[in-house]
Amino acid sequence: xxxxxxxxxxxxxxxxxxxxxxxxxxxxxxxxxxxxxxxxxxxxxxxxxxxxxxxxxxxxxxxxxxxxxxxxxxxxxxxxxxxxxxxxxxxxxxxxxxxxxxxxxxxxxxxxxxxxxxxxxxxxxxxxxxxxxxxxxxxxxxxxxxxxxxxxx
Numbered sequence: 155x156x157x158x159x160x161x162x163x164x165x166x167x168x169x170x171x172x173x174x175x176x177x178x179x180x181x182x183x184x185x186x187x188x189x190x191x192x193x194x195x196x197x198x199x200x201x202x203x204x205x206x207x208x209x210x211x212x213x214x215x216x217x218x219x220x221x222x223x224x225x226x227x228x229x230x231x232x233x234x235x236x237x238x239x240x241x242x243x244x245x246x247x248x249x250x251x252x253x254x255x256x257x258x259x260x261x262x263x264x265x266x267x268x269x270x271x272x273x274x275x276x277x278x279x280x281x282x283x284x285x286x287x288x289x290x291x292x293x294x295x296x297x298x299x300x301x302x303x304x305x306x307x
Contacts (some may be wrong), residue, residue: 156263157202163195167205167241170303172198174208179229211303218269221294225264228289236285243284249277266292 159167159238165185169176176184182192199205214222229236244253246266252265268274282290 155200157204159199163199166192167199167305168193168307170205171307192272193298214267219267221252221268221270221274222298223264223268223274224293224295225266226260226291227260227262227264227287229286230260230288231286232262240285243281247277249273 160186169181169184172246175233178189178193182189185192188302196205214306229240231237234301239272240262244250249266249268250264254263255261257262266274266277268277271294278290278292
């Protein structure tokens, strides 16, 4: 289903990205519309897949997950069965917040959130016991400068 996005839709999406827990009345007021048209537009964008699942952002450090590692993985394996096993291993590990397949010298980059370096080592040992990788480099984030899931609408 293809949906055209106009200026009002973008304003609605900006409000939802800012705080999805806002009431329809608040969103309508912020975008200069009334509740029913805003609800209809949100419904259409959900049906079109523009708006995905709604969730809550948690503060990792407040919950004790103080270490964020970016893990660079090189592999000499590129067969379909290896990739399926590798992807399953990543999906099965809640520590992996993001995983990307890359172009260039590095094959994959992972964002891994754990309590500390010891927890990262346990994650690493478990991963390499399941799938063969050529080279793994872990980079510890010293400070998060910016993090957002908002798109620049």
